[in-house]
Each structure stands twice: as structure tokens, then as C-alpha cells.
Amino acid sequence: MSGLVQTPEETFLRKKFSAHYGASPIFVLGLDRREFGFGGWEKKIEFRHIAFRNESELRARLVAEAPLYISHSVAYYEFPDARPMPRKNWLGSDLIFDLDAEAHACGKFTCQECLEGVKADAIKLIEEFLLPDFGFSKSELAVNFSGSRGYHVHVVSDAVYSLDREARREIADYVSGTGLSFERLFWNEGKKFFGPKTGQGGFGGKFARAFVSRLSDDAFALSIARKLKKPEEKEKLKSAIAMGNWDNIGIVNREKKLSEKFDEMKLTMAGRIDANVTADTSKLIRMPDTLHGGSGFAAKRLSSPDAISAFEPMRSAPVFGGAPLKVKATEAVPALNIRDFSFGPIPSGETRELPEACAIYLICKKAAVLA
Numbered sequence: 223m224s225g226l227v228q229t230p231e232e233t234f235l236r237k238k239f240s241a242h243y244g245a246s247p248i249f250v251l252g253l254d255r256r257e258f259g260f261g262g263w264e265k266k267i268e269f270r271h272i273a274f275r276n277e278s279e280l281r282a283r284l285v286a287e288a289p290l291y292i293s294h295s296v297a298y299y300e301f302p303d304a305r306p307m308p309r310k311n312w313l314g315s316d317l318i319f320d321l322d323a324e325a326h327a328c329g330k331f332t333c334q335e336c337l338e339g340v341k342a343d344a345i346k347l348i349e350e351f352l353l354p355d356f357g358f359s360k361s362e363l364a365v366n367f368s369g370s371r372g373y374h375v376h377v378v379s380d381a382v383y384s385l386d387r388e389a390r391r392e393i394a395d396y397v398s399g400t401g402l403s404f405e406r407l408f409w410n411e412g413k414k415f416f417g418p419k420t421g422q423g424g425f426g427g428k429f430a431r432a433f434v435s436r437l438s439d440d441a442f443a444l445s446i447a448r449k450l451k452k453p454e455e456k457e458k459l460k461s462a463i464a465m466g467n468w469d470n471i472g473i474v475n476r477e478k479k480l481s482e483k484f485d486e487m488k489l490t491m492a493g494r495i496d497a498n499v500t501a502d503t504s505k506l507i508r509m510p511d512t513l514h515g516g517s518g519f520a521a522k523r524l525s526s527p528d529a530i531s532a533f534e535p536m537r538s539a540p541v542f543g544g545a546p547l548k549v550k551a552t553e554a555v556p557a558l559n560i561r562d563f564s565f566g567p568i569p570s571g572e573t574r575e576l577p578e579a580c581a582i583y584l585i586c587k588k589a590a591v592l593a
């Protein structure tokens with residue numbers, strides 16, 4: 223615990239969090255090899271280099287101290303609580319992808335559109351990269367809601383365990399399309415113009431498939447060549463691209479145009495994953511199923527990668543219920559939906575009695591105080 227005097231809000235939250243941990247099961251894969259970090263009202267990680275031998279030890283600590291944030295290392299160590307870091311004796315790490323909602327006008331109260339956007343990013347990472355390009359199986363992927371406004375995708379596999387920072391950086395770069403040279407996807411052979419086939423792997427195949435599917439859109443087709451007005455010309459081009467023959471594409475300046483289309487299609491994860499997190503072999507990341515002190519929501523572990531499509535953070539991640547709690551808004555709060563409760567907008571300075579899940583969310587956001 224920090225020696226600082228706690229605000230009534232922090233004391234209240236810790237009491238609620240403690241009760242939650244007393245009543246919830248805990249599971250961490252490789253728990254006794256992980257380093258843990260705890261955070262409080264001011265910082266998401268105030269203490270680290272903490273280790274536990276088993277679930278009951280960890281749980282007793284969570285009930286006793288009720289940290290507002292709980293993280294564990296992506297790494298497995300021989301001595302997780304040793305310091306400095308080299309003394310821990312690194313054994314290996316999971317491979318992590320950290321996806322966060324795009325900065326948007328909604329600010330601290332992340333809107334539905336942003337939550338849907340980051341969910342689509344996570345699905346794209348899994349469906350377009352991790353499964354087809356890297357060949358991971360779904361059973362090697364663990365997908366968790368971050369507890370705030372993003373997702374963490376953990377690859378837990380012997381294939382990634384020993385990878386060093388450079389190798390992890392290369393994976394992040396590939397996924398982000400960093401250093402991808404579009405020109406190398408296409409080449410001339412005499413007068414012929416060849417490019418990726420729809421069935422091939424990597425960015426070439428992604429582009430060919432996206433291109434063929436976009437051809438159904440007349441505006442897109444016409445922006446390539448006027449003759450693509452005709453359905454039979456479209457079909458001819460589609461079958462040609464299936465064979466890697468892009469010759470049929472009657473446009474001047476085709477390399478430049480295709481490269482523009484490639485950028486426009488946003489086929490990479492550029493700017494959508496945090497490459498530094500992926501490259502960091504000793505990163506502390508939110509422990510699945512623990513509470514996030516910035517929302518009061520659980521960093522929910524999804525039952526499978528497929529479960530993400532149906533996952534709705536504002537409905538499924540809150541853990542507190544409907545008991546009434548009076549809070550005073552310290553800033554303007556927009557209209558929000560948490561679980562099945564709709565509330566707001568609340569003008570700054572006004573007091574409301576809200577269902578606990580909503581009141582705790584506002585307190586965690588530092589947008590309300592106990593009244």
C-alpha cells in the first residue's frame with residue numbers, strides 16, 4: 223500500500239475491489255514464473271518485482287491490498303521477484319499485441335464507434351495475420367478485453383517463447399506493413415505485367431483478394447479503368463488476377479495507381495498495434511479477469527478468439543451491479559449505457575443516485591466523487 227492518505231473514493235474502490243477478489247476465481251498460466259505489478263489511484267504500476275507461488279497466495283494479496291490495477295509479465299522467469307532485471311533469469315515470453323481505441327473526440331468516455339473500431343482491428347489481426355500468415359492455431363491465442371477501451375491478444379506458443387526483441391519487432395513491423403515494398407509485389411516481364419495471385423499468402427494475396435472484391439463496386443472499378451464498366455471486362459480481370467496476371471488492367475501509370483489503392487485499402491495494422499509492446503519481452507500487461515481501476519470493468523478473458531465478435535465491453539465487462547449509489551459529477555458526463563442501465567447526461571456539479579456499476583465507472587474515470 224502507498225503510505226499516502228487515500229481519498230474517500232480510493233478507499234471506497236479498494237473496498238469494492240477487495241470484495242470482488244474475495245468472491246472470484248483466479249487463474250494465471252505459469253503464475254509462479256511471472257512477475258507481478260500493482261497500481262493505485264495515481265499510477266498503473268506503483269510496485270513491481272512481485273512474485274507468487276500459487277493462486278491462493280496471489281488471491282490473498284489481492285483481497286488484502288486490493289490494487290486498482292494488476293499486471294503480470296509477458297515473460298516467464300526463473301526468479302520473477304529478483305532485481306535488477308537480469309537476475310530474474312528470463313526463460314521466455316508470450317507474444318503480445320496491444321490494440322487501443324483510436325484517439326477520437328469522445329475522449330475519456332470512449333464511444334461505441336471507437337469500441338467497435340478497435341474490436342474490428344483485433345479481429346483483423348487474428349483473421350488476416352495471426353491465423354493465415356503466421357499459422358498460429360486458435361488454441362494458441364488468448365484474447366482479453368483490456369478493461370478500458372482495447373484488447374490484448376496473447377500468443378502462447380513454443381513457437382514464440384524464445385524469440386528475442388529483434389524477432390518480435392520484425393513481427394510487429396510485418397503486421398504494420400513497415401518497410402513493405404509495394405513495388406516488389408508487381409513486376410514486368412517483357413510487355414507483360416505480373417502481380418500477386420488471389421490465393422497466395424502475405425500482403426500480395428491480401429491485396430489481390432481485396433482488389434478483386436472491391437471491383438464489384440462500380441465507382442472503384444471505374445477509378446481503375448473505364449472499360450471496367452462492362453461486367454464481362456470485370457470478370458475477365460478477376461480471372462486474370464486469380465492467375466497473377468495483372469496485364470489485363472488497361473490503365474496508364476498502373477504501378478502508381480495500384481500503390482495508391484493499396485494504401486487506401488488499409489490492409490496493414492499500421493498505427494493500430496503498439497509495436498513497442500510487442501517487442502518488449504519484459505512488459506507487464508493487465509492480468510486477465512482483474513479489475514481496471516480506470517473503469518471498474520473486468521479485463522475479461524474471452525472464452526475463445528471467436529467470442530470477440532459478440533463481445534460488448536459496456537455490457538459484458540462491468541462487474542458491479544445495480545445497488546443505488548449517490549455521486550456528484552465533477553465534470554460534464556455524456557449520456558452512457560452500462561450493462562442495461564442508461565444514464566446521463568449529467569452536468570458538472572450535479573448529484574445523482576445511479577446504479578453502482580455506473581457510479582463506480584464515473585468514480586474510476588475521476589469524473590465523479592462520492593456524495
Ligand SMILES: [Zn+2]
Pocket residue numbers: 326327328329332333334335336
Ligand atoms: Zn469515439
